[in-house]
Amino acid sequence: MTAPTxxxxxxxxALIALFAPRNARDLRAAAMARFAxxxxxxxxxxxxxxxxxxxxxxxxxxxxxxxxxxxxAAVKARLQKAQGARAVLIDGHYVAELSQGGEGxxxxxxxxxxxxxxxxxxxxxxxxxxxxxxxxxxAAFMQDGALIEVAGDADIELVDVAxxxxxxxxxxxxxxxxxxxxxxxxxxxxxxxxxxxxQRNAALIFDIGDLAALDHVVETxxxxxxxxxxxxxxxxxxxxxxxxxxALTMTGGLWRRQIxxxxxxxxxxxxxxxxxxxxxxxxxxxxxxxxxNARECESREFFRTIVDDEATGVFQGKIVVQSHAQKTDxxxxxxxxxxxxxxxxxxxxxxxxxxxxxxxxxxxxVAQLDDAQLFYAQARGIPxxxxxxxxxxxxxxxxxxxxxxxALRERFxxxxxxxxxxxxx
Amino acid sequence: xxxxxxxxxxxxxxxxxxxxxxxxxxxxxxxxxxxxxxGKSTLSYVVSGRAGYEVTGGEVLLNGENILELSPxxxxxxxxxxxxxxxxxxxxxxTMTFLKAAMNAQRKARGEAELSMPDFLKRVRAxxxxxxxxxxxxxRPLNVGFSGxxxxxxxxxxxxxxxxxxGILDETDSGLDIDALRVVSEGVxxxxxxxxxxxxxxxxxxxxxxxxxxxxxVMSKGRIVKTGGPELALELEKNGYRDxxxxxx
Numbered sequence: 001m002t003a004p005t006x007x008x009x010x011x012x013x014a015l016i017a018l019f020a021p022r023n024a025r026d027l028r029a030a031a032m033a034r035f036a037x038x039x040x041x042x043x044x045x046x047x048x049x050x051x052x053x054x055x056x057x058x059x060x061x062x063x064x065x066x067x068x069x070x071x072x073a074a075v076k077a078r079l080q081k082a083q084g085a086r087a088v089l090i091d092g093h094y095v096a097e098l099s100q101g102g103e104g105x106x107x108x109x110x111x112x113x114x115x116x117x118x119x120x121x122x123x124x125x126x127x128x129x130x131x132x133x134x135x136x137x138x139a140a141f142m143q144d145g146a147l148i149e150v151a152g153d154a155d156i157e158l159v160d161v162a163x164x165x166x167x168x169x170x171x172x173x174x175x176x177x178x179x180x181x182x183x184x185x186x187x188x189x190x191x192x193x194x195x196x197x198x199q200r201n202a203a204l205i206f207d208i209g210d211l212a213a214l215d216h217v218v219e220t221x222x223x224x225x226x227x228x229x230x231x232x233x234x235x236x237x238x239x240x241x242x243x244x245x246x247a248l249t250m251t252g253g254l255w256r257r258q259i260x261x262x263x264x265x266x267x268x269x270x271x272x273x274x275x276x277x278x279x280x281x282x283x284x285x286x287x288x289x290x291x292x293n294a295r296e297c298e299s300r301e302f303f304r305t306i307v308d309d310e311a312t313g314v315f316q317g318k319i320v321v322q323s324h325a326q327k328t329d330x331x332x333x334x335x336x337x338x339x340x341x342x343x344x345x346x347x348x349x350x351x352x353x354x355x356x357x358x359x360x361x362x363x364x365x366v367a368q369l370d371d372a373q374l375f376y377a378q379a380r381g382i383p384x385x386x387x388x389x390x391x392x393x394x395x396x397x398x399x400x401x402x403x404x405x406x407a408l409r410e411r412f413x414x415x416x417x418x419x420x421x422x423x424x425x
Numbered sequence: 426x427x428x429x430x431x432x433x434x435x436x437x438x439x440x441x442x443x444x445x446x447x448x449x450x451x452x453x454x455x456x457x458x459x460x461x462x463x464g465k466s467t468l469s470y471v472v473s474g475r476a477g478y479e480v481t482g483g484e485v486l487l488n489g490e491n492i493l494e495l496s497p498x499x500x501x502x503x504x505x506x507x508x509x510x511x512x513x514x515x516x517x518x519x520t521m522t523f524l525k526a527a528m529n530a531q532r533k534a535r536g537e538a539e540l541s542m543p544d545f546l547k548r549v550r551a552x553x554x555x556x557x558x559x560x561x562x563x564x565r566p567l568n569v570g571f572s573g574x575x576x577x578x579x580x581x582x583x584x585x586x587x588x589x590x591x592g593i594l595d596e597t598d599s600g601l602d603i604d605a606l607r608v609v610s611e612g613v614x615x616x617x618x619x620x621x622x623x624x625x626x627x628x629x630x631x632x633x634x635x636x637x638x639x640x641x642x643v644m645s646k647g648r649i650v651k652t653g654g655p656e657l658a659l660e661l662e663k664n665g666y667r668d669x670x671x672x673x674x
Binding site for chain 2: 370371372373375376377378379380381382383384386387390391393394395397398
């Protein structure tokens with residue numbers, strides 16, 4: 001029953017690209033046809049083995065309706081002053097009055113783009129994640145999103161909020177394209193107001209041109225414990241481009257972040273990192289597939305997962321090195337810390353290497369807090385609870401250290417500190 | 426100052442400390458020597474309260490108070506310090522952060538105000554200079570990538586900052602070359618005072634050339650089997666532990 005791994009040679013990839021839907025209608029239809037044929041993924045689908053989406057989706061919730069003025073005001077109150085371009089999505093809808101373009105940035109809503117049939121190829125995500133049911137569902141139901149083109153140097157903020165006390169579903173799809181040599185810092189903030197058990201399905205596509213550099217940070221928090229959330233990130237990279245991404249995920253319910261990346265240009269540098277904090281009965285799944293499709297690219301993945309109570313963490317990482325991607329340099333690491341006996345973690349790193357001159361490695365660990373370290377700190381007078389928090393913060397902090405922006409780094413550290421302070425004794 | 430009375434302790438159900446009695450006065454430096462496996466390190470862990478070291482009998486008094494019911498951090502706040510044989514590496518925690526947390530936790534437990542940042546920095550700098558600990562080292566994660574000598578120096582630095590009433594030094598000389606041994610010993614000697622007691626645990630006599638003990642106790646099979654002055658250490662160096670191992674059997 002497991003789906004075969006799809007890796008394509010240059011000819012296959014070109015044929016697939018040729019056939020790629022040219023407009024939203026085609027895209028939706030093709031996605032729904034695939035979905036209809038396969039349904040929601042169960043544990044029998046290898047890529048979803050540890051996250052039973054079919055079991056978790058208890059209802060087909062109604063599509064979210066556009067936010068009213070009071071909802072928009074409530075979200076606005078949570079936002080800081082924009083530093084650059086900003087796109088705000090509330091309950092699946094692009095909110096023009098909270099959004100703004102910026103210098104060197106062209107910003108249109110997905111709604112506008114779909115109406116004009118433009119940017120079809122970008123919206124389609126270059127076939128990345130084309131195997132995946134959550135991506136198909138997103139394409140079939142995408143309501144709105146932001147399409148952003150960067151020519152120069154830009155700061156971009158993407159905000160995606162789910163609100164309301166009544167559970168509903170939202171499907172957003174956004175894309176950021178960096179022209180040759182462009183630079184952008186994208187800060188993505190995903191949160192919820194109201195704590196309802198929404199179904200949220202978001203897709204984000206990054207098309208990073210030759211010599212371009214994209215720095216991405218995403219924080220996800222505050223979703224209700226009954227929520228089901230999938231985030232799909234599709235990344236295509238050009239020659240000598242750079243991508244650095246960090247995700248802090250500390251949110252309710254069941255969530256899955258899946259990243260599909262293809263390094264199409266020689267000498268690209270790709271780095272994906274994150275810290276995941278799970279407690280209660282939360283279930284958090286990070287699944288990534290990074291395909292080296294050109295020579296001399298470098299990929300780094302580094303995830304730290306902290307699992308408390310009865311929560312479950314999942315990490316599945318697959319590095320694919322195509323036969324022509326010689327001199328690939330890849331390193332993947334997933335470390336998890338279980339804070340209680342009831343907590344669980346599944347780690348599944350994989351390498352699929354078809355080239356012969358590569359350096360690829362991976363490491364995955366699951367551990368508990370070290371009693372010897374705790375005793376050492378206690379012997380210096382530090383109470384056990386504080387010593388535990390110190391060690392956990394340090395563990396997560398080694399991932400947070402990769403956040404380049406100091407203000408964001410400090411904010412994330414403070415939020416992790418608060419999360420730990422809120423633990424039950 | 427430190428009174429250990431008929432102490433019995435087990436690890437994993439096996440009795441290691443078998444009725445140990447020892448008294449160290451304020452201002453005194455007592456050395457415990459003994460062969461491998463005699464229970465020296467176990468004693469240090471039992472006194473400082475490590476989990477898994479079960480006390481089955483006896484008491485340990487620090488300044489008249491039985492500390493066996495206290496958590497390790499409360500024992501530290503009461504003035505007990507253990508310098509580890511193998512100091513732990515704490516990745517991700519800057520040495521300065523750790524030092525500040527320890528000093529302030531102890532102050533808080535004793536009902537004292539927390540140190541201000543400038544006061545804290547001033548004190549750390551003063552002690553670090555004396556021990557030849559570079560500022561760069563203090564910014565690194567605690568003990569991570571430190572050499573054996575650097576780790577032991579860091580132990581003494583922590584002891585100097587925390588100003589304990591009683592210090593236990595567990596095999597402080599292990600892994601040290603002669604220069605590092607001298608620096609560490611000088612650091613310890615600087616902390617000697619009429620109000621402070623030390624228990625120096627060592628397998629070899631050479632540490633006691635640098636930290637001169639007032640009393641020497643021989644430990645074997647979980648008990649003190651002989652007590653004497655500094656000359657006892659020299660005798661052990663010459664004759665080995667064989668006599669005492671048999672005596673305890």
